[in-house]
Amino acid sequence: GAGVSQSPSNKVTEKGKDVELRCDPISGHTALYWYRQSLGQGLEFLIYFQGNSAPDKSGLPSDRFSAERTGGSVSTLTIQRTQQEDSAVYLCASSHYLNRGYRGYTFGSGTRLTVV
């Protein structure tokens, strides 16, 4: 697609429920990143994919968080047993591995998650 697409754009869920967030990167972009942004804060790195593999999962805040990427394209971020502190905007970004040092990353519009 022309840009990075994230769905849903907004999600309200009850505490304890599981949620799945989706990211559809730009076609051909091999690198994919998930970030989290709490209200008024900077971006917190969660996980990085190169192709389908995730060499860096260091940012996942707990074992309730997991992510996968299939076919080198779409990625899903799953949060199990959601807690109120999980409320944030979850942002996905992609880049072409060869261009990441020249053209930066392209971000999606994010998913605003609210846990009530």
Next chain:
Amino acid sequence: SQQGEEDPQALSIQEGENATMNCSYKTSINNLQWYRQNSGRGLVHLILIRSNEREKHSGRLRVTLDTSKKSSSLLITASRAADTASYFCATDEYSGAGSYQLTFGKGTKLSVIP
């Protein structure tokens, strides 16, 4: 962890004035990037400066990089009300195991008053 730290946290100027935002970081980097965010949603890439570059221009934007001081600045000239947004610096660094990570600061909130 926060790598880039922007200064000031908030900046309010009159339309037509110049806006300068600064960023400091701690470790070696491949490049440093500036992003803009409107309304707390998606970020838009503005400009990238590589570690071997000292200054770069793009339209009304000027970015400098001083690797000896581990600092960068973003200058927006002749500001417009539409420039009102949050601006983030981000450092691109190799984090090991074939992984690169873009680490963001907390941002500068710029308000341009018409």
